[in-house]
Amino acid sequence: MTALDKTNRQQEYYVLTCTSMRRYDHHAASDLTPMSPAFFHILLSLGAGERHGYAIKREVAARTEGKLKLGPGVLYGSINKLLELGLIEETEDRPDPHLDDERRRYYRITSFGRKAAQAEAVRMRELVQLAAATFGAPKHA
Amino acid sequence: MRDKPFRLKLYRWLLRLYPAGFRENYAGPLERAFRDELAESSGPWALALLWIRLLADLAISIPAQVAREVYQDVRHTLRLWANRPWHTGFAIAALAIGIGANTGVFSVVNALLLRSLPFHEPSRLASLRAQDFIPPHDSSKQFHDWCEQSTYLADAALVEEYDVNLGGKRDAVRAHVAQTSWNFFSTLGTQPVLGRGFMPEEDTAGHNEIAIIGHGLWQQLFAGDRRVLGSTIRVDGNPLTIVGVAPPGFDYPSSTVLWKPAAFSPGNNGWGTVARLKPGIEWPQAQAAFDAELDRLSPNRGKIDNANPRPRMRSLQDALAGPAKNASLLLMAGVVLVLAIACTNVANLLIARTADRAAELSMRSALGASRARLTQQLLTECLLLSFAAAVAGLLVAFWTTSLAAQVQPPPLAAQTYSILDGRVLVFPAIVSILSGLLFAVLPSLYAGRTYVFETRGSGKARGSRLIREGLAGAQVMLTVILLTASVSVGRAFVHLMGTDRGYDVKGVVTVSVSLDGTTHQQSERQLPYFEEALARVRALPGVRSASATEFLPLYATGFVGGGFGLDGHRAKRNSTMIPVLSGYFQTMGGRFLSGREFTDAEVRSGAKVAVVNERFAAGFGAPEEAVGRQLTQGKRPPWKIVGVVKGMDYETDPSLVNGNQVFLPSEAPGGFFSTIVARVDGRAEDHLAAIRDAIRSVDPKVPVFGVKTMEQRLAEFFARPKFFRTAVWMFAGFALLLAVIGSYGIVSYAVTQRTQEMGVRMALGTTPVRLRGMLLRQGLLMVAAGAIPGIAGARLTGRFLESLMEGAKSIDLATSAGLALFLVLVASTSIWAATRRIAGLDIMAILRAE
Numbered sequence: 001m002t003a004l005d006k007t008n009r010q011q012e013y014y015v016l017t018c019t020s021m022r023r024y025d026h027h028a029a030s031d032l033t034p035m036s037p038a039f040f041h042i043l044l045s046l047g048a049g050e051r052h053g054y055a056i057k058r059e060v061a062a063r064t065e066g067k068l069k070l071g072p073g074v075l076y077g078s079i080n081k082l083l084e085l086g087l088i089e090e091t092e093d094r095p096d097p098h099l100d101d102e103r104r105r106y107y108r109i110t111s112f113g114r115k116a117a118q119a120e121a122v123r124m125r126e127l128v129q130l131a132a133a134t135f136g137a138p139k140h141a
Numbered sequence: 142m143r144d145k146p147f148r149l150k151l152y153r154w155l156l157r158l159y160p161a162g163f164r165e166n167y168a169g170p171l172e173r174a175f176r177d178e179l180a181e182s183s184g185p186w187a188l189a190l191l192w193i194r195l196l197a198d199l200a201i202s203i204p205a206q207v208a209r210e211v212y213q214d215v216r217h218t219l220r221l222w223a224n225r226p227w228h229t230g231f232a233i234a235a236l237a238i239g240i241g242a243n244t245g246v247f248s249v250v251n252a253l254l255l256r257s258l259p260f261h262e263p264s265r266l267a268s269l270r271a272q273d274f275i276p277p278h279d280s281s282k283q284f285h286d287w288c289e290q291s292t293y294l295a296d297a298a299l300v301e302e303y304d305v306n307l308g309g310k311r312d313a314v315r316a317h318v319a320q321t322s323w324n325f326f327s328t329l330g331t332q333p334v335l336g337r338g339f340m341p342e343e344d345t346a347g348h349n350e351i352a353i354i355g356h357g358l359w360q361q362l363f364a365g366d367r368r369v370l371g372s373t374i375r376v377d378g379n380p381l382t383i384v385g386v387a388p389p390g391f392d393y394p395s396s397t398v399l400w401k402p403a404a405f406s407p408g409n410n411g412w413g414t415v416a417r418l419k420p421g422i423e424w425p426q427a428q429a430a431f432d433a434e435l436d437r438l439s440p441n442r443g444k445i446d447n448a449n450p451r452p453r454m455r456s457l458q459d460a461l462a463g464p465a466k467n468a469s470l471l472l473m474a475g476v477v478l479v480l481a482i483a484c485t486n487v488a489n490l491l492i493a494r495t496a497d498r499a500a501e502l503s504m505r506s507a508l509g510a511s512r513a514r515l516t517q518q519l520l521t522e523c524l525l526l527s528f529a530a531a532v533a534g535l536l537v538a539f540w541t542t543s544l545a546a547q548v549q550p551p552p553l554a555a556q557t558y559s560i561l562d563g564r565v566l567v568f569p570a571i572v573s574i575l576s577g578l579l580f581a582v583l584p585s586l587y588a589g590r591t592y593v594f595e596t597r598g599s600g601k602a603r604g605s606r607l608i609r610e611g612l613a614g615a616q617v618m619l620t621v622i623l624l625t626a627s628v629s630v631g632r633a634f635v636h637l638m639g640t641d642r643g644y645d646v647k648g649v650v651t652v653s654v655s656l657d658g659t660t661h662q663q664s665e666r667q668l669p670y671f672e673e674a675l676a677r678v679r680a681l682p683g684v685r686s687a688s689a690t691e692f693l694p695l696y697a698t699g700f701v702g703g704g705f706g707l708d709g710h711r712a713k714r715n716s717t718m719i720p721v722l723s724g725y726f727q728t729m730g731g732r733f734l735s736g737r738e739f740t741d742a743e744v745r746s747g748a749k750v751a752v753v754n755e756r757f758a759a760g761f762g763a764p765e766e767a768v769g770r771q772l773t774q775g776k777r778p779p780w781k782i783v784g785v786v787k788g789m790d791y792e793t794d795p796s797l798v799n800g801n802q803v804f805l806p807s808e809a810p811g812g813f814f815s816t817i818v819a820r821v822d823g824r825a826e827d828h829l830a831a832i833r834d835a836i837r838s839v840d841p842k843v844p845v846f847g848v849k850t851m852e853q854r855l856a857e858f859f860a861r862p863k864f865f866r867t868a869v870w871m872f873a874g875f876a877l878l879l880a881v882i883g884s885y886g887i888v889s890y891a892v893t894q895r896t897q898e899m900g901v902r903m904a905l906g907t908t909p910v911r912l913r914g915m916l917l918r919q920g921l922l923m924v925a926a927g928a929i930p931g932i933a934g935a936r937l938t939g940r941f942l943e944s945l946m947e948g949a950k951s952i953d954l955a956t957s958a959g960l961a962l963f964l965v966l967v968a969s970t971s972i973w974a975a976t977r978r979i980a981g982l983d984i985m986a987i988l989r990a991e
Contacts, residue, residue: 053170054177071198072174073159076167077206105170 241537261330378658621931645730
């Protein structure tokens with residue numbers, strides 16, 4: 001093998017390594033449960049449609065009556081992780097050109113993300129059922 | 142909203158705390174979110190709340206993102222390492238040995254020079270050896286009066302150390318003790334942890350039957366019982382009342398386990414002095430005052446010349462570190478050099494490697510990775526490398542410290558070298574981080590240029606090539622110096638080991654006994670004890686002969702002697718008197734020039750016979766003719782000389798050995814302590830236990846100690862030079878290995894860099910062999926550029942080497958030039974091997990790529 005061949009092979013290898021850095025592991029959806037509340041709420045808010053980061057934050061805060069306020073760092077850290085896991089993806093589509101700010105990034109849930117959220121919901125339901133069977137149904141649900 | 146830009150600036154600044162990858166992707170959205178939140182918050186309270194929430198958010202998310210990216214980088218690094226295991230293995234091994242050796246040597250330097258002594262203000266303490274000066278000491282009062290009148294000493298104490306038989310609740314054991322003036326503990330500023338120190342007047346006869354015991358002895362004999370105060374401990378059979386327990390780790394001088402108040406006597410010249418300088422007096426002033434006092438107290442001292450240097454008042458710290466001080470510092474310098482070589486080499490490797498990875502880095506850069514992100518990756522790689530090296534280095538350090546522990550000078554014996562010493566552990570950490578940064582910075586700077594698209598072998602690489610060749614040249618220079626040093630030290634060691642000591646160490650077992658405080662103590666019962674012990678030893682299978690002496694070579698702590706002469710003419714120098722039993726020379730392998738040794742009958746009857754050594758006899762004519770003449774000492778009845786022997790070295794220091802020696806039949810071998818020696822068949826170690834048990838069986842109450850072979854004793858003596866030799870050899874071997882790999886790496890890298898050029902040259906008719914010859918010439922130029930100053934440097938190291946080992950001198954030009962030539966040959970081989978790739982170059986493929 002000549003030195004040049006080796007260089008070419010190295011380049012091929014590096015291309016492989018570089019793409020593999022964005023690769024996400026194909027877990028089963030149920031492997032991702034239990035899910036952190038932040039992840040679950042982000043998926044819930046994206047379940048209704050595409051959102052940009054700030055919209056997700058506001059929706060989560062509204063849905064939880066202000067109990068879960070995602071700071072920007074935690075929000076984008078979670079988004080980064082969800083992207084990496086393949087639960088959500090960035091979208092190029094803009095919902096409404098008049099309301100859009102070009103600098104904003106929009107995200108949507110993937111089908112894998114949907115499955116993972118469903119799996120988490122099932123887990124929660126089973127937990128609620130178990131709690132009800134053990135302690136009885138609460139008076140104020 | 143005048144300060145809105147300021148808030149934004151502040152937030153942007155905080156965002157820089159995120160790791161590079163996350164920052165690149167999300168700095169924009171984060172800033173956007175901040176603006177949105179800022180717009181929604183009005184009023185000071187809302188703003189304050191916003192900042193609190195933001196800071197909390199940063200505090201949570203920054204560590205999480207840092208951990209994530211470090212994890213990614215580490216995984217990436219490990220993949221790269223797995224791809225090039227040899228490259229990685231070498232880099233880690235190089236640094237590990239560098240760091241480990243540094244830590245090991247540092248532990249010695251730390252124990253000797255840095256760790257403070259367990260005394261109050263140790264830097265103000267002075268030490269005077271008995272052979273230099275002893276203050277007036279005829280009585281306690283005389284000594285303490287002298288202390289009080291001193292103009293430069295706040296306090297001073299006398300101390301004399303010796304071995305005794307110590308009897309507690311169990312059988313007697315041999316132990317090192319000290320008798321001191323009453324103010325010994327107060328001068329050092331050390332207080333007993335239990336009980337009290339000595340009181341004034343307690344160092345006078347009738348009041349001094351008390352003792353302070355060491356912490357270890359308290360634990361060992363009394364199980365740490367606090368009721369020990371007031372108990373009795375027997376020292377050579379005499380009962381002493383324990384009044385205090387010394388603090389843990391305090392064992393000054395020389396592993397002392399018990400201190401008792403002194404009994405002053407005018408004739409005693411074994412006193413050492415420790416003193417504390419008066420406040421405000423500095424060392425030069427104190428030395429001047431000491432010199433003046435010396436002249437006043439003993440105006441008729443001998444001439445001061447090279448052989449009898451002026452007594453010096455040394456600091457206690459220097460006195461304890463002794464000759465090991467310079468050697469340790471030199472070793473430290475050597476080991477730092479090795480680490481520097483290792484670092485430059487690894488830096489060299491990494492620069493070459495980073496340049497090799499230009500393609501990968503360019504690709505990542507094209508895919509959006511910023512310079513900061515790539516630098517972060519490279520830094521992680523380097524720091525991970527130094528971390529791995531530090532862990533491996535600790536293993537090496539463990540080994541080097543255990544080696545170092547063998548060479549600790551006796552006065553510091555209690556201050557054991559511990560790998561767990563905080564300072565010793567912090568040291569490799571700092572060294573590895575510094576070295577990591579040192580070799581990480583260069584490649585990172587280089588990477589800064591590589592991340593843009595740049596073709597390989599462009600003009601900018603020239604600067605880095607010069608740096609790397611300069612580093613390699615410096616490395617060759619240091620290697621020549623270390624190689625020369627190793628040859629010099631090696632020669633000196635061989636000389637040291639090969640010295641004729643006048644006895645044969647092979648196959649000799651030694652066992653010491655002391656009759657002090659036992660029923661055999663009376664003079665007339667001592668010889669029968671030894672006769673019985675020797676009879677039992679001689680009866681053992683495999684024992685060829687056995688005898689005893691009061692002063693064993695390599696083990697004598699003190700001597701008696703005097704002005705002996707021949708036929709009434711006194712010898713020019715005093716002679717050492719060595720009492721021995723019959724068969725001693727046969728057992729030790731001594732060599733008779735003429736005559737014979739003592740018989741059993743002569744020893745038993747106390748016959749006036751003597752054996753003298755060659756040196757003594759030579760003072761009076763031909764040595765062989767001394768037999769039959771009379772050995773005289775003053776008015777004492779003369780001894781008849783029955784033999785002349787080669788003489789035995791009692792020390793290993795060539796400057797101290799071979800004085801006049803007079804061997805006499807031992808009349809009272811239990812006076813101090815005696816050592817029974819036995820010559821055995823086969824391995825001496827195998828007979829140790831049997832001989833010890835046979836001697837112990839005569840009377841179990843007699844302490845038996847020092848059970849060792851003569852070879853073990855010699856090995857102990859040479860532990861320090863051996864350690865230095867091994868260390869220097871290791872340094873040199875390691876430097877050689879690094880130089881070989883360094884030159885290989887540089888040339889091999891040059892081949893990769895210049896592939897196109899080579900292809901074109903070959904297409905134009907140059908043969909591969911000529912190309913390889915050209916690279917070899919260029920490589921050797923670099924080696925020669927380092928070797929020549931190396932030879933010059935090696936000539937200068939000789940005088941420093943002498944502090945490592947007696948007799949190590951700077952070696953001749955021919956040898957160092959020969960070593961440089963050897964290095965050139967080794968480097969040539971490695972360069973030739975590095976260029977073998979040229980032979981396989983495919984010209985067509987290269988030209989197509991062009």
